[in-house]
Amino acid sequence: MLTVNFNAIKMNFKNYKSSLKFPFYLLLAVAIFTSCKDDANLPDYTANKSSLTQLTDSVKQVYNQSAEGHDIGQYPKQARVQLKSAIDLASAVSSGAYTQEEVNNALANLRRAATAFGARKIEEVAASNLVAKWLFKGNTADATGNGHDGTLMTGIIGTADNHRDGGILPVATTDRFGQTGNAYAFDQGAYIEVPYSAALNPQVLSISLWINVKEAFADNYLLSLNKWNGFKFQLQSDNFLFMTLKTPAATYDRDSNPGKMEVGAWHHAVVTAGNGAITFYVDGVQTRSESAAGTAFALTTPVNLAIGQILPKGILSFTDKTSPFYFSSAAFFKGSMDDIRYYNKALTADEVLKIYNNEKPD
Structure with a gap:
């Protein structure tokens, strides 16, 4: 006959339950600690904004x-x-x-x-030294208020023995931003004439402008103040910038090689002179600088500034080869110009770069 000891069974079950208490509470403690740790690692998004x-x-x-x-x-x-x-x-x-x-x-x-x-707010560069500024926004007015307004002119082409008036004026054209009527196109001798002023004949000068060359031409004149008897700024046949400057010491010819203009594209050009050197910049970068002793020569006879021509047509001589105004052959710009700045100081490299960055297309 099988005898069951219920007291032994009860004691064993009691001992069994007691043996479960330690791992159960351990697991519970671990779970609570882990939860607290996770809460501590959560990002605090209660920021002061x-x-x-x-x-x-x-x-x-x-x-x-x-x-x-x-x-x-x-x-x-x-x-x-x-x-x-x-x-x-x-x-x-x-x-x-x-x-x-x-x-x-x-x-x-x-x-x-x-x-x-x-x-980045656009401010005038070297404002106190800015003599004239021709923005060509549908007119040839001097935007500085200094009164150096220009006049659209037809120009002479051909040679001394076979010359004629080109018969056309500079034409308002599209600028480098694609805006119509905000630049001037020059051809067939067309130019802009600015009345002479001593302010336009400073001892030290800088010229900044945008150029879009239509075609390469040996006498692509940009600006001239009595040509080599004062200064002339032009392009050569290889489209290097070229400056002739007369000083009390000598007459200097300098070019921008290797910096040059590209036919059919807008480029920024700067020349500085009269401070002992002639320096060229193309698209904000200095391309060449050479010595040129002395300051710019002061004209003894006033001659109007010509933009796009070698000389104003009203003073040209076609017969007297000894005249400083003798017309031997045509020398005029073929292309478009815009935003011409004329200074009575030598712009620094930083100033040139600032003008370029202010005025370049985005």
Whole structure:
């Protein structure tokens, strides 16, 4: 007969339950600790965004009030694009779940972008030394207010024995930004004449302008103040810039080789002279500089400034070969010009680059 010891069974079951207590509470403790640890590692999104929000609103206002363009007081297109990107990022952080560190980074980024944007505002370069500025916005007025306004003129072509008036004026044309009527095209001797002023005959000078050459030509005259008896700035047949400058010491001929213009494309050109050297820049980069002792010669006989011609046609002589104004053959520009700046100082490399960056197409 089988005998069951219920007391033994009860004792064994009690001991069994007791043996389960340790691993159960251990597992429970581990679970609670792990949960607390995970909570401690969660990002803190209760960031203070008041400074970021305030700056974002302020910079948005600056952006909305800014004008895109290449005129004084405006901003280049790329500058506005970069600021808008920083504003959008700051706005996203302001309205989203981000840590204080991320908010602080967005704030610092927006501050940097706003500072950089302010530095891109287009301001006049060397304003106190700017003698004349011909922007060619449908006219030949001097935009500085100094009164050096030009007049559209027809010019002489041919030779002394077989010369004639070209019969056409400079024509308003499309500029480097694709805007119609904001540059002038020159051909058949057409030029712009500016009345002589001592201010246009400084001892030290710089000329900055945009050029689109129609064709290579040995006597592609850009600006001339009594040609080699004062100065002449032109292109040679290989499209190098070429400057002739008379000083009390000598008459100097210098070119921009290797920097040159490209036919059918807009390029920025600068020449500085009268400070002991003649220096050329093409598209913001210095291409050549050579010594030229002395300052620019002061004309003894006033001669009007010619833009696009060797000399004003009213003083030309076709018979007296001893005359300083003798017309031997045509020398005029073939192409388009725009935004001519005339200074009474030698622009620095930084100033030239700033003009180029302000005026270049985006």
